Amino acid sequence: MYDRHDFHDFLLESWLELHDLLAEHPEVKRLLFDPVTGLPTTPLLFPRIESLLEERGEISLLCLNVVKYSKIEEIYGWKVFDEVMREVASTLERITGAELRDSDIVAELMVSGNAFVVLLSPPRTTQHMERDALTSLARRVEDRVRRELKAVLDPALYVKFGCYVGAATVRRDPKLRMERLVHDALDRALAQADAREAQDAEERGRRLKEIIDTEAVRTLVHPVLRLSDLSIVGYEALSRGPEATEFERPDKLFKAAYDSDMVVRLERLCRKRALEAAKGLPEGRLMFINVEPEAVADPELREVVFASLLAEAGLRPELVVLEITERTAIGDFCAFRSTVEYLRMLGFSIAIDDAGAGYGSLQCLAEVRPQWVKIDMSLVRGVDSDEIRRQLIESMHAFAAKVGVNLVAEGIETPEELATLREIGVEYGQGFLFARPSEPFPQDSEVAQGL
Numbered sequence: 001m002y003d004r005h006d007f008h009d010f011l012l013e014s015w016l017e018l019h020d021l022l023a024e025h026p027e028v029k030r031l032l033f034d035p036v037t038g039l040p041t042t043p044l045l046f047p048r049i050e051s052l053l054e055e056r057g058e059i060s061l062l063c064l065n066v067v068k069y070s071k072i073e074e075i076y077g078w079k080v081f082d083e084v085m086r087e088v089a090s091t092l093e094r095i096t097g098a099e100l101r102d103s104d105i106v107a108e109l110m111v112s113g114n115a116f117v118v119l120l121s122p123p124r125t126t127q128h129m130e131r132d133a134l135t136s137l138a139r140r141v142e143d144r145v146r147r148e149l150k151a152v153l154d155p156a157l158y159v160k161f162g163c164y165v166g167a168a169t170v171r172r173d174p175k176l177r178m179e180r181l182v183h184d185a186l187d188r189a190l191a192q193a194d195a196r197e198a199q200d201a202e203e204r205g206r207r208l209k210e211i212i213d214t215e216a217v218r219t220l221v222h223p224v225l226r227l228s229d230l231s232i233v234g235y236e237a238l239s240r241g242p243e244a245t246e247f248e249r250p251d252k253l254f255k256a257a258y259d260s261d262m263v264v265r266l267e268r269l270c271r272k273r274a275l276e277a278a279k280g281l282p283e284g285r286l287m288f289i290n291v292e293p294e295a296v297a298d299p300e301l302r303e304v305v306f307a308s309l310l311a312e313a314g315l316r317p318e319l320v321v322l323e324i325t326e327r328t329a330i331g332d333f334c335a336f337r338s339t340v341e342y343l344r345m346l347g348f349s350i351a352i353d354d355a356g357a358g359y360g361s362l363q364c365l366a367e368v369r370p371q372w373v374k375i376d377m378s379l380v381r382g383v384d385s386d387e388i389r390r391q392l393i394e395s396m397h398a399f400a401a402k403v404g405v406n407l408v409a410e411g412i413e414t415p416e417e418l419a420t421l422r423e424i425g426v427e428y429g430q431g432f433l434f435a436r437p438s439e440p441f442p443q444d445s446e447v448a449q450g451l
Helices: 003-011 015-024 025-032 042-056 072-074 078-094 131-151 178-213 250-257 263-280 304-313 332-343 361-368 387-403 416-425
Strands: 059-067 106-110 115-119 159-173 218-226 231-240 286-291 320-322 349-355 372-375 406-409
Touching: 003 349, 025 078, 042 059, 042 106, 042 115, 042 159, 042 178, 042 406, 059 078, 059 178, 078 106, 078 115, 131 159, 131 178, 159 349, 178 263, 218 263, 231 250, 231 263, 250 263, 263 286, 263 304, 286 349, 320 372, 332 361, 349 361, 372 387, 387 406, 387 416
Parallel strands: 231 286, 286 320, 320 349, 349 372, 372 406
Antiparallel strands: 059 115, 059 159, 106 115, 218 231
16 A cells, blocks of 8 residues: 555656556556556546646546446356457547547546546647537547447447447636546536437437337247257247337347336337237247236236237237246336236246346246246357356256256357257257248248258
8 A cells, every 4th residue: 555655756747657657566557557458547647637737728538438228247248348348449549540639548437447538639720629629529439439339349239339428628727626627527528428328318219109109110030949859839029120220129129118118118019019920820839929027017918908919810828928038127026926927827828038147037937937947048158168057057957847947048059059958958949050030930941951
C-alpha cells in the first residue's frame, strides 16, 4: 500500500516517466491499464487534461457505452464478452486518422468495464470545440463502431449489443479540482449515451407496436429427434420478426417487448402464428410452443380463444408442449405453479427451456416439475471434448431418468457431440446438425441427411 507521499511521486511529467514507473511497479500497471483491451484507464488521462486546461481552458471528450441487451456472460461466458470489448477497443484504434484524429487518446473508463473514453485533441481551426461539431462527431463515431462490429461479430451475437456515444466538454474552473471537473464531464457524456439508448428504445417500441398491429411475425419450425434412430418426434415453433431487420431474431424482438410492456401482446401473436402453422403438423408429432414466464398467466392460455385456435389447427392439447423460456426471472413461483398445474390439467405438457443457463433453472425444475427439460446449447457445445460439460449433462441425465423427465439436448452441431450424447444416454435432441429452422414442415427425408 502506498501512502500519500508515494502517490505524489506518481504525478508524472511525461509518458516516458510513466513507462519507467510501470516497469518498476507492475502492480500499478494492473490498476491503471485494462487487462482485457490493454488500454489505459481514465486516471492516466489526467496529466494531459490538466495540461490542456491550463493551455486552452477546455478539453472535449467522448464516452462510448457498450450496452448488453441480454444475458451475454451468463449464456456465452465472460470470454465472449471480453472478446467484444477487445473488438470495440480495436475499432476505436482503427478509426483514429478517420473519424478520430491521430492525436486523440482512447482509454477505458475503468478496469474491466464496458465504457470507453476518447480524449479529443483541440480543434485545429477554432479556439473552442463547437457543440454542434462535437455532437456530429459523436454520431459519426457511434455509426462507425456499429458498422465495424457488425462486420466482425457473429450476427446472433451482434444483435445482443448496442453502442451509444455521448460527448461533453471540460472547462477549467480554478474553484474546483480538476478530477471533479472530469468526473462531471464523464457523467454528462454517459447521460447523453443513456439518452440515446432511451431514444432508440422508444423507437424500437414504436416499430414493435407496428409489427404486432400488422401481425408481421412468421413461424419457422425446428425438428426434435430421438437420438437413437434420428426419428422425428416433434417440432419447436420459432417466431421471427420481419426479415432483414433487427427484429428478425426473437431475442431482440422479446427484449423490445419487455422494454415496452408488450410481452403479452407479442406472445399472443407468436402463439397464434405457431398454431396457424400447426395446421400441417404431421400425424402423431408434438408441437413445442415457447411461452414467456410473464405470459403464463395470460387468460387466453386458459380460455375460449386459445381453445378455438387449437380447434382451428386441429390440435389436441396432448400434442402441445408449452416450453417455458427463461428470458426473465420468475417472481412469484406460487402463482406461476398454480397456473402451470391448470394448464397441465387441460392436457398440455410442460417443458423447461435453456436448463443450465436461465435465471433459476433448478428452482424452476423443482417448482414446475415439467415433463420435458431442454439442456441449453451452451452446455451441449463441445461436450465431446469438455469433461466438465459431459459430467454436467450426465448428472442431468441421471436426474431426468430418476424422476421420469424427457431430456432434450439443444444446439447439437457436430457428429462428435451427437456421439457423446448418445453415449451418455440423452434420448432427444435438436440442432443444426440435423436441420436448420425452416418453413413448416420439412419432409422427413430432408432432416438428418447423411447421418
